[in-house]
Amino acid sequence: MKKAQAILNNELQLLSQFGQYLYQLRAQRSLSLIKLGVRLGINASYLSELERGLKMPQDELVSRIAAFFGLDENGLFEMLGKVPLSVRQEIEQNLLLQTTLKEMSESQFSRQRKQELYGEFYNLVKRTKNNLRATPLNAVKVVE
Numbered sequence: 855m856k857k858a859q860a861i862l863n864n865e866l867q868l869l870s871q872f873g874q875y876l877y878q879l880r881a882q883r884s885l886s887l888i889k890l891g892v893r894l895g896i897n898a899s900y901l902s903e904l905e906r907g908l909k910m911p912q913d914e915l916v917s918r919i920a921a922f923f924g925l926d927e928n929g930l931f932e933m934l935g936k937v938p939l940s941v942r943q944e945i946e947q948n949l950l951l952q953t954t955l956k957e958m959s960e961s962q963f964s965r966q967r968k969q970e971l972y973g974e975f976y977n978l979v980k981r982t983k984n985n986l987r988a989t990p991l992n993a994v995k996v997v998e
Contacts, residue, residue: 869910873904874905876904879923913939928940
């Protein structure tokens with residue numbers, strides 16, 4: 855029960871912070887609720903509820919907000935405690951990644967060991983991304 859309450863409190867805090875941020879963005883551009891609502895394709899009352907932290911925006915709306923204000927979409931999703939669309943798309947489009955995550959979730963690894971493995975994977979991606987010497991991906995063999 856305490857864990858559920860903590861999760862709810864965290865979500866409410868995230869919504870409140872996002873709402874305040876959205877209000878600040880709108881105020882900086884001197885836009886009314888109506889004008890910004892029209893530009894985002896939503897009504898002013900819904901926008902007001904978002905700014906007051908009363909509603910969770912749909913993913914498509916988060917994307918439109920990011921595009922309109924020239925913001926990093928992933929950052930907005932993270933601000934809301936949501937998995938960014940780009941991450942979900944990567945998972946949906948990559949069967950090997952899905953299988954790997956499924957294996958991890960069904961494994962007997964401790965939470966700490968899982969974090970270590972995720973850390974190793976993250977470091978591999980960062981090294982590869984930064985064009986440092988890393989194991990070529992085609993040399994990695996999938997074991998079934």
